[in-house]
Amino acid sequence: MKSVKALLAALSVMTLLAACAPEVGSEAWCKEMKEKPKGDWTANEAADYTKHCVFN
Structure with missing residues (x-):
């Protein structure tokens, strides 16, 4: 039970x-x-950067 609480805390x-x-x-x-x-x-980051930061 203790490990489940630790896992939930880490995920949060x-x-x-x-x-x-x-x-x-x-x-x-x-x-x-x-x-x-x-x-x-x-x-995806490269495409988004080009779309939003270069051609904006």
Whole structure:
């Protein structure tokens, strides 16, 4: 039972942290992506960056 509570607590923390990420296409997101190494971008991130930050 103790491990189930620990698992639920960990999942809750992860959910809260994920909710703090800036919205895709926002100025904060574009700035964050500029600072991230291009080799670490996913294909979707590259497409979103081009769509929202380059051609905006």
